[in-house]
Amino acid sequence: MKLEPITPTVLSVQRLPAPTEAVLRAYGADPSRHTSLGLITCDQDDSTYVALDEATKHANIDVVFARSFYAGAGSASGPLSGEILGVIAADNPDDIDEGLRAIVRCLEHDACFYGANDDGSIAVFPHVISSLGHYLSAEAGLAPGDCMAYLIAPPMEASMAMDAALKAADVRAVKIFAPPTETNFAGAWLTGSLDACEAAAMAFLEACVRVGEAPRHDR
Numbered sequence: 001m002k003l004e005p006i007t008p009t010v011l012s013v014q015r016l017p018a019p020t021e022a023v024l025r026a027y028g029a030d031p032s033r034h035t036s037l038g039l040i041t042c043d044q045d046d047s048t049y050v051a052l053d054e055a056t057k058h059a060n061i062d063v064v065f066a067r068s069f070y071a072g073a074g075s076a077s078g079p080l081s082g083e084i085l086g087v088i089a090a091d092n093p094d095d096i097d098e099g100l101r102a103i104v105r106c107l108e109h110d111a112c113f114y115g116a117n118d119d120g121s122i123a124v125f126p127h128v129i130s131s132l133g134h135y136l137s138a139e140a141g142l143a144p145g146d147c148m149a150y151l152i153a154p155p156m157e158a159s160m161a162m163d164a165a166l167k168a169a170d171v172r173a174v175k176i177f178a179p180p181t182e183t184n185f186a187g188a189w190l191t192g193s194l195d196a197c198e199a200a201a202m203a204f205l206e207a208c209v210r211v212g213e214a215p216r217h218d219r
Contacts, residue, residue, distance in 0.1 A: 003114040003205070006123055008044035008107045012080040013100055015039075017093045027087045028064035034089035037064075038096040040103055043073040044113055045084035045183055046125045046152045049136065051106035052086045056133035059099035061088040063135040072183035083183060116157070116205070117212040124161075125152035125187070126205040128197045140174045140189050148174070149197040151204045152187035155179035156215070161207035162188045168203030169196040 016023070016037040024031045038061070042048045045068040052063045065087035069076065073083040088099045116122040127150045129136065137144045149171065153161055158179070166173060171192035179186040190200050 003116060003209075004120060006044075006113040006115055006120060008042050008047045008112055009082070010104055010107055011041045011043060011082045013038075013040050013104065015093065015096055015100070017096070024089070027089075029062075029087075029089040033091060034062070034064070036090050036093045036096045038088045038090075038100045040086050040100065041080055041082045042084055042086075042107060043076075043082040044107075044111075045069075045072075046127070046150065046185075046187075047107055047111040047113065048084045048086050048103070050111040050127060050129060050150060051103040052088065053129070053133040053136040054106040054110070055088060055099040055102040056135050057131070058102040059088075059090070060092070060095045061090045061099035063087070064089045066135075068182040070182050072185075113152075114205070116153070116208045122154060122157060122208065122212045124157065124205060124208045125150065126201040126208075127151075128194070128201050130194055140191070142174060142191055146191055147194045147197045149190040149192075149201045149204070150187075151190065151201060152177070152185050153204070153208045155184070155186045157208040157211045158186035158188075160211050161204040162186075164207035165190060165200040165204040169199035171196045171200045 021031045113123040116124045129148045171190040175189040177187045
């Protein structure tokens with residue numbers, strides 16, 4: 001199945017090489033370990049969560065803040081807001097620079113939504129992380145290096161597709177995102193072997209497409 005990728009747009013990338021202690025604490029950083037911050041906004045929240053995790057595998061940084069904005073990118077508060085603000089922290093500004101570069105690389109070349117129908121109005125995220133970094137592994141209660149299927153779609157599509165994914169492969173759900181989320185999507189984090197996670201992600205995607213093609217089963 002070949003679907004059109006919906007490439008995320010990085011809206012703003014900023015560095016704070018010497019933030020005040022109040023700002024460090026406000027964004028979850030530890031002033032005894034962190035002296036610099038890097039901030040990024042993007043119009044796709046789930047792609048950015050994956051990119052933040054990827055950065056922990058390439059730079060000596062911690063993800064200290066990552067929040068989706070209510071109602072999503074279509075209801076952004078400003079032109080640089082998008083759907084999420086992610087903040088990384090480090091003791092060395094050079095590590096911040098490397099971390100931000102890794103985030104942008106991932107957003108430009110790896111993590112993205114896909115259009116599950118002809119006009120792309122149904123956006124789905126059937127992403128498999130073959131080796132988790134220390135951010136999403138902690139969020140999911142897994143170990144760094146574990147495999148995870150990160151599956152997101154609109155509420156109806158996701159509700160049907162999560163069940164299909166769990167039935168399609170030897171995976172277990174570590175977290176279910178029942179609707180409504182901040183962006184009014186839904187989904188799940190599943191774990192298992194790489195082959196199992198990939199099979200689950202494909203089943204999720206196929207189920208989303210089926211729902212989009214036949215939305216009414218009462219007729």
